[in-house]
Amino acid sequence: MPEIADVAIVGSGPSGALAAAHLVETGLRVVMLDVAQDDDHYRQLVPDLPFAELRRSDPEQRRYFLGDALEGVPAGEIKVGAQLTPPRQFVTRESERWLPTSGESFDPMQSLALGGLGAAWGATSFTWTADELRRVGIHEPGFERYYDAVARRIGVSGDPDDDASRNCFAGVTAAQPPLALDTGAEHIWSAYRARREHFRARGLALGRTPLAVLSRPLGDRAANPGFDMDFWSDSRRSVFRPRYLVESLERAANFQLLRNRLVTRFESGATDVAVHCLDVASGAAVVHRARRLLLCAGALNSARIALHSLDAWDDRAPLLCNPYVYLPCLQPRMLGRPAREARHSLSQLVAIFSPPDDPDDSISLQLYGYRSLLLFKLVKEMPLPAWAGLQVARLLMNSLVIAGLHHSDAPGPTKTLRLSPRPDAPLPELRFDYAATEEETDRNRRRERALARLLLGLGVVPYGRISPGAGSSIHYAGTLPVGDAGARFESGPDGRLRAARRVYVGDSAGFRFLPAKGLTFSIMANALRVAEHVVRDLGTGD
Amino acid sequence: MEIATEVSLLERLKPTDREIRALALRETDPAQAARFAPIARGPILAVLALAAVGLAALPGCLIRLLRRRREEH
Numbered sequence: 001m002p003e004i005a006d007v008a009i010v011g012s013g014p015s016g017a018l019a020a021a022h023l024v025e026t027g028l029r030v031v032m033l034d035v036a037q038d039d040d041h042y043r044q045l046v047p048d049l050p051f052a053e054l055r056r057s058d059p060e061q062r063r064y065f066l067g068d069a070l071e072g073v074p075a076g077e078i079k080v081g082a083q084l085t086p087p088r089q090f091v092t093r094e095s096e097r098w099l100p101t102s103g104e105s106f107d108p109m110q111s112l113a114l115g116g117l118g119a120a121w122g123a124t125s126f127t128w129t130a131d132e133l134r135r136v137g138i139h140e141p142g143f144e145r146y147y148d149a150v151a152r153r154i155g156v157s158g159d160p161d162d163d164a165s166r167n168c169f170a171g172v173t174a175a176q177p178p179l180a181l182d183t184g185a186e187h188i189w190s191a192y193r194a195r196r197e198h199f200r201a202r203g204l205a206l207g208r209t210p211l212a213v214l215s216r217p218l219g220d221r222a223a224n225p226g227f228d229m230d231f232w233s234d235s236r237r238s239v240f241r242p243r244y245l246v247e248s249l250e251r252a253a254n255f256q257l258l259r260n261r262l263v264t265r266f267e268s269g270a271t272d273v274a275v276h277c278l279d280v281a282s283g284a285a286v287v288h289r290a291r292r293l294l295l296c297a298g299a300l301n302s303a304r305i306a307l308h309s310l311d312a313w314d315d316r317a318p319l320l321c322n323p324y325v326y327l328p329c330l331q332p333r334m335l336g337r338p339a340r341e342a343r344h345s346l347s348q349l350v351a352i353f354s355p356p357d358d359p360d361d362s363i364s365l366q367l368y369g370y371r372s373l374l375l376f377k378l379v380k381e382m383p384l385p386a387w388a389g390l391q392v393a394r395l396l397m398n399s400l401v402i403a404g405l406h407h408s409d410a411p412g413p414t415k416t417l418r419l420s421p422r423p424d425a426p427l428p429e430l431r432f433d434y435a436a437t438e439e440e441t442d443r444n445r446r447r448e449r450a451l452a453r454l455l456l457g458l459g460v461v462p463y464g465r466i467s468p469g470a471g472s473s474i475h476y477a478g479t480l481p482v483g484d485a486g487a488r489f490e491s492g493p494d495g496r497l498r499a500a501r502r503v504y505v506g507d508s509a510g511f512r513f514l515p516a517k518g519l520t521f522s523i524m525a526n527a528l529r530v531a532e533h534v535v536r537d538l539g540t541g542d
Numbered sequence: 543m544e545i546a547t548e549v550s551l552l553e554r555l556k557p558t559d560r561e562i563r564a565l566a567l568r569e570t571d572p573a574q575a576a577r578f579a580p581i582a583r584g585p586i587l588a589v590l591a592l593a594a595v596g597l598a599a600l601p602g603c604l605i606r607l608l609r610r611r612r613e614e615h
């Protein structure tokens with residue numbers, strides 16, 4: 001690899017991996033900079049067997065289900081990231097140390113892992129409608145082709161023709177057939193189909209969740225075996241992880257992943273960009289040079305690097321994050337009934353609810369079973385002695401449904417971040433001020449109540465509402481938004497940072513609105529779009 | 543104020559971190575796996591079992607509550 005690369009990419013997550021794949025294919029010389037934390041411990045420990053069989057017979061199960069240091073047993077208050085199982089906890093390792101944050105109103109999850117937050121992604125792969133893309137700031141006609149290109153590359157299964165998918169999985173022609181539903185979800189699906197017109201008239205569309213999970217083999221990856229181990233391991237690589245793409249790129253002569261690189265800032269010069277890093281292994285300062293820089297460090301950290309580089313200490317950049325609540329629900333029909341063991345652990349069904357008061361601003365709801373998350377976590381939340389909680393949990397297990405609900409988010413004066421100096425750290429602190437307006441909160445609660453009533457008609461009874469707080473959706477965006485207000489940290493429609501013309505924003509930092517539907521699939525599609533602009537800017541390599 | 547008291551009451555009734563840790567260790571012992579398997583005995587039996595567990599747990603809940611109040615004072 002020459003001293004000056006064509007493109008330096010910061011971050012190996014979903015956007016960085018997809019952009020790199022496109023750039024490498026065009027012949028450009030690409031260097032990827034990331035700390036690239038990896039799981040060097042648990043991956044080898046988890047046998048390739050079904051959850052139920054492991055629970056029944058593996059004497060070593062404690063090691064990966066609870067963790068060697070019992071790090072999988074939550075103690076005290078639940079924090080963001082507590083949902084990560086021991087084999088997934090490398091995703092946030094060292095992030096608090098190197099990526100300091102403050103602000104009581106916002107609790108983010110950040111990652112320095114190989115594959116970024118994509119290493120623990122729930123794999124939901126939603127497309128955004130033309131209207132949503134316009135609000136996001138993407139005006140490019142024919143954006144659907146990027147969704148299709150991502151689907152072909154990573155493998156996505158779903159049914160593009162069901163009611164929900166017409167809104168959240170439209171135009172994807174490369175989809176594999178959907179995965180089988182679990183027993184409880186089959187009953188919900190039947191209840192919906194039996195009274196479909198009733199639900200449609202009230203703004204509810206239900207369908208199978210489009211997932212970046214294989215139902216058919218793709219390259220060296222196998223179809224999901226239905227082991228219900230998807231929260232614990234990457235069984236047969238059926239669930240897409242950005243790491244797979246980066247590993248395959250490492251076989252190309254024009255690509256290099258440089259590990260242990262914590263990017264701190266950039267300097268955009270007359271012919272190239274100097275990218276300043278800390279080598280976290282040696283503690284040495286390192287500078288890499290490239291003709292163009294593509295920021296794919298995630299909306300929070302891309303903003304941190306950009307604002308730091310632009311000396312924007314007094315600027316307040318916007319911050320978007322989908323409000324997230326979950327509703328623990330009971331499905332009485334499944335009470336006391338057996339459930340099939342073969343299943344996947346991820347979202348089974350998705351509901352898109354277009355409220356009659358604003359049908360263009362949908363909310364999304366995903367339905368999950370609970371079984372493979374173990375009973376003790378459930379017992380921890382029950383106001384009962386442990387022995388009684390255990391019996392109740394065993395009785396309810398097959399009839400438990402968790403409904404995760406996302407609202408859209410729009411920028412506002414009460415949703416910002418700014419830099420704050422941290423002399424003891426290589427990067428400045430990000431200070432968050434994030435609060436939804438009263439009007440937004442009221443609107444969201446109204447919609448949640450309407451949706452909860454519709455769930456009753458599907459045979460699902462919500463018995464609580466848990467709001468883990470701002471930041472918990474892990475859907476961050478809008479910090480370097482596409483705009484023309486003249487702010488230094490804005491980006492252009494081509495992804496180029498206005499104040500540094502050799503620097504592009506390839507992740508969700510550029511989105512100026514967040515639809516309620518999960519953003520990862522759109523991040524990847526947009527990364528391909530921005531990568532095409534970089535190629536146009538540079539011309540193809542040798 | 544009433545809601546805050548109610549939440550606090552429910553929090554007090556939840557198992558301690560130590561109890562949960564012990565439960566987690568038992569749950570991942572394959573020799574005890576059957577004690578942690580989902581129970582599927584038909585809907586009516588399940589409802590009856592739930593009611594029975596609830597009733598049986600009630601004295602224990604009150605004792606725990608009193609004990610924790612004493613500990614707090």
